[in-house]
Amino acid sequence: MNSATLNIHPPSLVPRISHCKTIREMKQFHALVIKTAQIHDLSLATEFLKLCATSDYRDTEYALSVFSQLPERNCFSYNTMIRALAESDDDYGPLDAFFLFYQMVSDGIVEPNRFTFPSVLKACSRAARLEEGKQVHGFVIKCGFDSDEFVMTNLLRMYVMCGSMEDAQILFTRNIDGDEDMNRMVTYNKRKLEGNVVLCNVMIDGYVRLGNIKAAAELFDKMHQRSVVSWNVMISAYAQNGVFMKAIETFHKMQMEGVSPNRVTLVSVLPAISRLGALELGKWGHLYAEKNNIPIDDVLGSALVDMYAKCGTIEKAIQVFETLPKHNVITWNAIIGGLAMHGRANDALKYFSRMERSGVSPSDVTYIAILSACSHAGLVDKGRYFFNHMVDKLRLEPRIEHYGCMVDLLGRAGLLEEAEDLILNMNIRSDDVIWKALLGACKMHKNIEVGRRAAKVLMQLAPHDSGAYVALSNTYAAVGDWGAVAEMRLKMKDLDIRKDPGCSWIEIDGAIHEFVVEDDSHPRAREIHSMLKEISHKLSLEGHRPDTKQVLLNMDEEQKASLLHYHSEKIAVAFGLISTSPKAPLKVVKNLRICEDCHSSMKLISKIYERKITIRDRKRFHHFEHGSCSCMDYW
DNA sequence: TTAGGGTTAG
Numbered sequence: 001m002n003s004a005t006l007n008i009h010p011p012s013l014v015p016r017i018s019h020c021k022t023i024r025e026m027k028q029f030h031a032l033v034i035k036t037a038q039i040h041d042l043s044l045a046t047e048f049l050k051l052c053a054t055s056d057y058r059d060t061e062y063a064l065s066v067f068s069q070l071p072e073r074n075c076f077s078y079n080t081m082i083r084a085l086a087e088s089d090d091d092y093g094p095l096d097a098f099f100l101f102y103q104m105v106s107d108g109i110v111e112p113n114r115f116t117f118p119s120v121l122k123a124c125s126r127a128a129r130l131e132e133g134k135q136v137h138g139f140v141i142k143c144g145f146d147s148d149e150f151v152m153t154n155l156l157r158m159y160v161m162c163g164s165m166e167d168a169q170i171l172f173t174r175n176i177d178g179d180e181d182m183n184r185m186v187t188y189n190k191r192k193l194e195g196n197v198v199l200c201n202v203m204i205d206g207y208v209r210l211g212n213i214k215a216a217a218e219l220f221d222k223m224h225q226r227s228v229v230s231w232n233v234m235i236s237a238y239a240q241n242g243v244f245m246k247a248i249e250t251f252h253k254m255q256m257e258g259v260s261p262n263r264v265t266l267v268s269v270l271p272a273i274s275r276l277g278a279l280e281l282g283k284w285g286h287l288y289a290e291k292n293n294i295p296i297d298d299v300l301g302s303a304l305v306d307m308y309a310k311c312g313t314i315e316k317a318i319q320v321f322e323t324l325p326k327h328n329v330i331t332w333n334a335i336i337g338g339l340a341m342h343g344r345a346n347d348a349l350k351y352f353s354r355m356e357r358s359g360v361s362p363s364d365v366t367y368i369a370i371l372s373a374c375s376h377a378g379l380v381d382k383g384r385y386f387f388n389h390m391v392d393k394l395r396l397e398p399r400i401e402h403y404g405c406m407v408d409l410l411g412r413a414g415l416l417e418e419a420e421d422l423i424l425n426m427n428i429r430s431d432d433v434i435w436k437a438l439l440g441a442c443k444m445h446k447n448i449e450v451g452r453r454a455a456k457v458l459m460q461l462a463p464h465d466s467g468a469y470v471a472l473s474n475t476y477a478a479v480g481d482w483g484a485v486a487e488m489r490l491k492m493k494d495l496d497i498r499k500d501p502g503c504s505w506i507e508i509d510g511a512i513h514e515f516v517v518e519d520d521s522h523p524r525a526r527e528i529h530s531m532l533k534e535i536s537h538k539l540s541l542e543g544h545r546p547d548t549k550q551v552l553l554n555m556d557e558e559q560k561a562s563l564l565h566y567h568s569e570k571i572a573v574a575f576g577l578i579s580t581s582p583k584a585p586l587k588v589v590k591n592l593r594i595c596e597d598c599h600s601s602m603k604l605i606s607k608i609y610e611r612k613i614t615i616r617d618r619k620r621f622h623h624f625e626h627g628s629c630s631c632m633d634y635w
Numbered sequence: 636t637t638a639g640g641g642t643t644a645g
Contacts, residue, residue, distance in 0.1 A: 079636090115636055122637095153637040201638040232639040267640040302641045333642040365643045372644065404644030433645050440645075467645095593645080619645055 017047050023057050030066075045070050046077045053084035060088040078104050079115045086123035097123035098132050105139065112139065114148045121154035125161035133158040134167075153198050160206035172203050197227050204230065208237040228254075228262055236268035239275075245512070247272035248281065261285075263294045270303035277589030277616055279311035280510040286320075298326050302334040309338025312587050312614040312621060327355075329363050337369035342621050343631055345377030364396050371405035375412070376620055378634060383409045398426075404434050411441025412634075416450045432462040436471060443475040451475040466492070466499045503591045504568035508579045515571040522575065531574040532566070538608050539601055547597040567598050569615055577609060585612035593617050603627050 020026040033039050033048065049070065053063035067073075067081045078100070085097035101120040104110060112120075117140055124133035137155060145151045152175060159168035176196060200223050207216035220226070220234050231254040238247035251269045255261065261269075266285050273282045286304055289296055296304065301324040308317035321327075321335045332355040339348035352370055355362060362370075367390045374383035387406055390396045403426055410419040419438055423430050435458040442451030451472060458468035469492045476484035492498075502517050513522065522528060569590050576586035594602075594617045606613045607627035615622045623630035 083636090118637065148637095150637045157638075198638050205638070227638080229639045234639095236640065262639095264640050271641075299641050304641090306642065328641095330642045335642095337642065363642090368643050375644085399643085401644040406644090408644070437645055 017044075017051050020051060020055075021057075023059060023062075026051060026055075026057070026059075027062075039069070040071050042071055042074075046074070046080070049077055050080050053080050058084060060084055060092045064092070073110060075110050075113050075116070078110055079113070079119065082116060082123070083119040086119045086126065094123035094126040095129065095132075098127070098129070098136075101136070112143060114145050114151055117143075117145055117148075117151045118154040121151070121158045125154075125158045128162050130159075130162035130164055133162055149198070153202060156199055156202045156206075160202060160209065165206055165210060168203065168206055172199060175199060197223070197225060197230065201227070201229050201233055204233050204237075208233065208240075211241070213237055213241055213243070226259070228259055228265065231259055232262075232264050232268050235265065235272075239268060239272040242275075244272040244275045245514070248276070248278070248512070260292075261288065263289070263300055266294065267300050267303050270300075270307045274303075274307040274310035275589075276505050276507075276512055277311050277587060278505075278507045278510075278512050279308075279313065279587060280507055281512075282307040282311055284510070296320075296324065298324060298328050298331050302328075302331040305331060305334040305338060309334070309341060310616065312616060312623075314338055314342045314344070327358065327360065329360055329366065332360055333363065333365045333369055336366060336373070340369050340373035340376060342623075343376050345373040345379055348373035349382070362394075364390075364399060364402070367396065368399075368401045368405065371402055371409070375405050375409035376631075378409075378413060380409060380413045380415075400426075400428060400431055400434060403428075404437055407434055408437045408441070411438050412444060414441075414445050416441060416445060416447050420450055420453070430457070430461070432458055432465060432467060435461065436467050439468065439471040439475070443471060443478050446475070446479045448475060448479060448481075463495075464497060466497050469497055470499055500592060502568045504572040505589045506572040506576050506586065508576065513572070513575060515568045515575070517568055518566040519568065519571055524575065524578070527578050528571060528574050531578050532570065535570070535574060535577075535601075535605060539604055542604050542608065544601060544604055547595075547600065567595065569594060569598050570601065573602070573605060573613060577611070583610055585614065587614045587616075589616045591618060593619060594622060599629065599633075603629055 017029065020029050030048065033044065038044055045066070049063060049066045052059055052066050063081065063084050067077060070077055082097045082100050082104075085092055085100060086094050088094070088096075097120060101112070101116065101123075104112060104116075117136065120136050121133065124130075124136060133155075136158075140146050140151055140155060152171075156168055156171055156175075159165070159171060176199065200219060204216045204219050207213070207219065216234065216237055220230060223230060231250065235247050235250050235254070238244070238250060247269055251261070251265070251272075254265070266289055270282065270285060273285065282304075285307075288294070289300065294300070301320065305317045305321045305324075308314070308320060317335060317338045321331065324331060332351065336348050336351050336355070339345075339351060348370065352362070352366070355366070367386065370386050371383055374380075374386065383406065387398070387402065390402070391398060403422060406422055407419045410416075410422065416438070419441065423434055423438065435454050439451055439454040439458060442448070442454060455468045455472035455475075458465075458471075462468065469488055473485050473488040476482075476488065504515050506513050506515075515522065519525075520529070569588050572588045572590075573586055576588070580586065594615055599622065602613055602615060602622070602624045604627060605611070606624035613624040615624070620631065
């Protein structure tokens with residue numbers, strides 16, 4: 001080492017490290033450090049390693065080269081490098097963090113400390129390597145860190161992420177040691193309790209990952225103190241498992257208990273709000289973020305864009321999208337998917353071009369949105385082009401969802417054999433959804449031959465699902481083969497297959513009201529019933545005749561017509577009409593596809609009552625106004 | 636230097 005150089009340049013370069021804001025500046029700094037021989041200064045070199053390894057513009061490969069040239073390795077530099085590898089996503093995987101840790105303990109020159117283990121364990125979690133994780137557990141005990149809460153949390157998380165809930169359970173029970181202790185800790189040991197909240201959160205998350213929401217909720221209920229993360233875990237557990245009402249209830253309960261939602265809470269609850277079409281609540285969440293200085297970044301932004309789109313306000317979705325600080329592939333997918341859902345195929349394609357021009361590469365999900373846009377607008381050639389482009393040029397492997405869009409697109413254009421061939425020649429297994437799409441198209445084009453074949457496969461794939469029976473029966477009904485309809489009905493009865501209950505939601509003054517077919521459980525059921533009668537009367541005055549083809553049950557025409565009036569979306573609209581001021585728009589969300597009778601009724605209702613009515617069905621939006629629908633009866 | 640999150644056919 002050139003001591004003269006060191007004397008002339010004391011380690012005054014250390015503060016300058018923080019001035020490096022880009023990789024270029026970082027490399028220039030490195031050159032300077034080498035040139036002035038200060039690379040031999042251990043504290044400077046380790047600081048520099050930290051910069052390469054953990055800053056926003058980190059470069060794992062560069063960090064490794066700096067690490068390998070260090071004059072001396074200490075615990076800090078090992079920890080820094082292990083952490084960088086554990087978090088890396090490039091050629092160096094998290095497993096390399098484990099190997100470096102192994103080298104560290106094999107060399108025996110430097111002892112690992114309590115900061116070493118969280119990173120190594122995180123690496124094992126990310127690589128899902130239980131065996132390596134267990135070895136690290138051994139070292140944790142040997143080094144005496146098995147009472148450190150940070151180490152314990154990561155150890156528990158490692159078992160959870162490696163799928164070993166048994167090991168996680170043992171470790172958790174040993175640390176929490178029963179309810180009584182949890183109670184005592186509330187009073188006497190706040191620090192310890194905070195550690196336990198985190199351990200509980202990790203454990204709850206583990207149950208959720210296993211799909212055991214019940215166990216997760218049980219543990220959550222048992223906790224004497226919960227952090228905002230505990231609530232967030234439960235909210236996202238419900239939202240991701242389709243229990244949307246429960247997610248929203250938990251969100252409300254959290255606030256009643258005085259816990260303030262944070263950015264992650266909003267990101268977790270918004271998908272549930274979207275699915276239920278609860279626009280008012282969604283708007284509230286948006287306002288909450290703005291009022292509380294919660295940054296609307298790309299992550300929260302895509303949840304908001306999706307919420308506004310799914311709640312029927314695509315213009316607002318566009319507005320939010322345009323004001324986001326940056327757009328990544330998910331924000332683009334959210335807006336393109338939203339436009340597709342609203343039948344605005346040309347806009348979806350425009351945004352797709354913009355996305356490509358902005359340098360963000362489309363993903364497989366982007367193509368699902370694009371193909372779905374083409375299918376909703378009947379753009380057969382464009383759809384074919386994008387599908388082929390995705391497969392041939394981008395080398396993306398088509399997923400069942402892509403094939404699903406294509407089958408829908410071709411099927412609705414009447415190209416039933418081509419759609420059927422596509423399913424039969426896929427490299428992946430077909431599912432019930434794709435055969436239902438084909439069967440739906442067969443009904444539309446009154447093609448019994450392909451319809452029968454599709455139904456046959458569907459009945460094998462999902463024998464207890466009413467879908468195949470209902471769709472085939474509807475196909476028979478469409479061609480007027482009532483004998484076959486009756487036969488289907490009997491078959492369903494024999495096999496005890498029931499039609500999925502239709503369910504609709506409407507949000508009035510921020511409260512969500514749920515209705516099922518023939519629902520009379522609502523507190524205002526009487527008023528709703530008389531409104532339904534009024535609607536029915538006014539519809540018949542307008543010349544509307546109930547389309548009873550899709551009612552499967554064996555009853556006379558009058559009974560069938562009466563059942564049609566009690567479809568959940570009609571009940572929801574009736575309730576909307578009596579609960580809102582005249583001319584206020586109504587927004588209804590339905591779990592199934594809207595039936596043809598409801599579709600034609602809604603067109604007339606929008607005219608009779610002078611209301612904009614938006615119905616989001618399982619597949620897309622219908623905007624009814626002045627007696628017509630935005631889907632132009634093509635859906 | 637511990638826990639939680641956004642888009643996806645019908």
